[in-house]
């Protein structure tokens with residue numbers, strides 16, 4: 001049975017927040033380096049807070065972000081999520097993956113919910129210093145790759161599949177949906193990949209152009225965190 005028989009790609013709405021948070025946080029919670037950023041905060045609390053932040057993020061993230069979710073046809077549950085960033089000159093492209101605007105009262109309510117789960121430093125329970133220290137080197141590498149390669153990029157900013165639904169083709173389905181937009185618009189595609197995603201990206205035409213290896217025994221890590229910056233060149237039809 002093909003993946004499309006059991007799962008469908010659909011647009012993302014602010015009301016999807018609980019399902020999106022469950023999928024995203026459960027997927028990344030499997031990864032020990034990521035989990036260590038939370039110093040033992042339980043997954044259900046991370047999901048709760050994330051679900052409260054998502055609606056505000058979705059409606060304030062600007063005109064270049066695009067979102068898709070995958071829903072299991074039998075249960076109606078959200079089991080996959082992808083977020084993309086278009087280049088600035090394509091702000092009207094791919095309208096089906098835009099989150100619709102909401103009225104002012106709704107936006108205020110989203111903002112209230114967002115602020116209700118923050119502490120003085122921002123996302124509560126997250127080690128902000130550690131998160132910033134780690135992401136700085138990865139952001140730098142990504143910027144270098146963009147500069148060295150030039151041109152216009154579609155960026156895959158987030159990809160997650162719920163652990164109960166992994167290895168059934170959902171990640172590939174979401175990935176190829178964005179790649180078809182890249183191909184129609186003659187864009188290169190950039191992604192930061194962890195080990196779990198490497199093979200999937202390799203199979204879909206990505207090449208490793210840089211790698212950031214971070215060893216941090218002071219964070220309790222026994223293995224380095226390896227982030228590959230992957231590029232897919234413009235595909236000519």
Ligand SMILES: CC(C)(COP(=O)(O)OP(=O)(O)OC[C@H]1O[C@@H](n2cnc3c(N)ncnc32)[C@H](O)[C@@H]1OP(=O)(O)O)[C@@H](O)C(=O)NCCC(=O)NCCS
Nearest residue numbers: 027159160161166167168169170171172193194197199200
């Ligand atoms: C990476 C991820 C999105 C893949 O989603 P998926 O629905 O399982 O992907 P697909 O079923 O389309 O493809 C799976 C392929 O990815 C690779 N893969 C998936 N899980 C893997 C794992 N734990 N270890 C090694 N390879 C893995 C395999 O090549 C697999 O193909 P196979 O099942 O034929 O062996 C999912 O594992 C995930 O959400 N991981 C946690 C978050 C994350 O790492 N996101 C990506 C950041 S780079």
